[in-house]
Amino acid sequence: MSCLMVERCGEILFENPDQNVKCVCMLGDVRLRGQTGVPAERRGSYPFIDFRLLNNTTHSGEIGTKKKVKRLLSFQRYFHASRLLRGIIPQAPLHLLDEDYLGQARHMLSKVGMWDFDIFLFDRLTNGNSLVTLLCHLFNAHGLIHHFKLDMVTLHRFLVMVQEDYHSQNPYHNAVHAADVTQAMHCYLKEPKLASSLTPLDIMLGLLAAAAHDVDHPGVNQPFLIKTNHHLANLYQNMSVLENHHWRSTIGMLRESRLLAHLPKEMTQDIEQQLGSLILATDINRQNEFLTRLKAHLHNKDLRLEDVHDRHFMLQIALKCADICNPCRIWEMSKQWSERVCEEFYRQGDLEQKFELEISPLCNQQKDSIASIQIGFMTYIVEPLFREWARFTGHSALSESMLSHLAHNKAQWKRLLPNQRRNSSGGGGSAGPGTEAEEQTVTEGDAP
Secondary structure (H helix, E strand, O other): EEEEEOOOOOOEOOOOOOOOOOOOOOHHHHHHHOOOOOOOEOOOOOOOOOHHHOOOOOHHHHHOOOHHHHHHHHHHHHHHHHHOOOOOOOOOOOOOOOOOOOOOHHHHOOOOOOOOOOOOHHHOOOOOHHHHHHHHHHHHHHHHHOOOOOOOHHHHHHHHHHHHOOOOOOOOOHHHHHHHHHHHHHHHOOOOOHHOOOOOHHHHOOOOHHOOOOOOOOOOHHHHHHHHHOHHHHHOOOOOOHHHHHHHHHHHHHHOOOOOOOOOOHHHHHHHHHHHHHHOOOOOOHHHHHHHHHHHHHHOOOOOOOHHHHHHHHHHHHHHHOOOOOHOOOOOHHHHHHHHHHHHHHHHHHHHOOOOOOOOOOOOOOOHHHHHHHHHHHHHHHHHHHHHHHHHHOOOHHHHHHHHHHHHHHHHHHHHHHHHHHHHHOOOOOOOOHHHHHHHHHHOOOOO
C-alpha cells in the first residue's frame, strides 16, 4: 500500500486511487481519497476546541513544549475515536421500522409531516435517537430503501455514525437540531410545487444533506476558527470552513459504512458532489447570493423544475429554509431553539473573554440579549428568504402558516426586549432592531 504521510497529525493521502482504503489511523484529522477522487475526512477528525492549544503567548506557560502540545492533541483525538480504532462500530438497538417503536413515538411518526411536530418530545421518546429513528422512517416512507436497494442494517449503522458525530454538549448544533432540520426538509419536499418534480435521488439527497449538514460541529463559528488559527481554517483557506468539514465528514462516513457501495461508481460520485453542493449552500455568508438568484428566477418566471439544475437549486433553497426555520415554528418550540443558539453564542463569548480574544458579534451576554439577536435574525435573514419561498410555493398553506408564526414570534420577542435590556448587568443593551450595526452582526455571525 503506497501512502504519503504529511506533518499534520494523522493525515494520509493515498497516491493510488484504486487502492481500497481500509486503514484506520489513530490520530484524528485523516482524509481518505477513494475511487471517486473526492477527499473525505474520517469520523472523529474534529477535535473538541481545547484552549490549551491556542497560540496565546500570555498563557504559553500552561501549554509547555511543542512536543507536549502534539501529544495532548493526539490523545485528545485518540479518545474521541477510540471505539472506532478497536473496530467497534457503536450499536444502538436496531429498530426496524415500526416493530420496536414505543407507542407514542410510533404515533408521532404518523404525523411527521405536520409543521407542529415536536422534535424535543420525539427525542425523549426515542431515548435520544431522534435522528436515527426519523431517518429510518423517512427512507422507508419515501420508498428509498426499495428504490436504491439499500441494506437496512447498513443504513442504520450509517445513521448511528452520523448521529454520534454530532456533539451532545452543544446546546444548539447537535443531533436534535439535525433531526429538526430533517423533519422540516421532509415537509418542504411534500410541497405540491416541488413534490411533483422530485426524483427518488432528489429526495434521498435532500434528506441526507439535512441530516448531516452540521455533523461534527464544534459549537463555535467560522470567525472563531480563523482567529484561533485552527487547522481546518487553514485547510479550507477560511472559506466555508465548517460547511466543507461537514461535507467531507459525511463522505467519509458514507464510504466507511459502504451504504452506497453497491451503486455504480458514477452515481456515487454524483451523490457525493451534490451532497457537497447542498451542504455548502447552508453557509450563512452566501445568503445574499442565493436570495438574489431566487428573486431573479421568480421575477423572470423561468424556473423549470423538470431541469435537474433548477431542481437542485430549489433543493438548496429548501435546505437553507429548513436550517433556519426555527423562528417559523410555534412559539413554544421556537423560543427553546432561540435560547439554545444564544447559549451556544454566549459560551463562545465567555471563552473568548477568558482567553483575551475579541468577543465575536452576538456572543456578548452583557450586551446581546436573546430578544435583540432574534429580532435582528428574523428581520434580515429569515423574513426575506421565507417571503420568497412563499412566492415559489404559490403561498401554500404551510408557507402562510410559517409566515404567520414568524410574525407572531417576532412580536413576542419585541415585547420581551425591554425586560431583557433592563435585566442586562451593567445596564448595557444591544443596538435596537433595524440598525445598520445589527444587520452587519447578524449577517456575519453564525445563523441562529
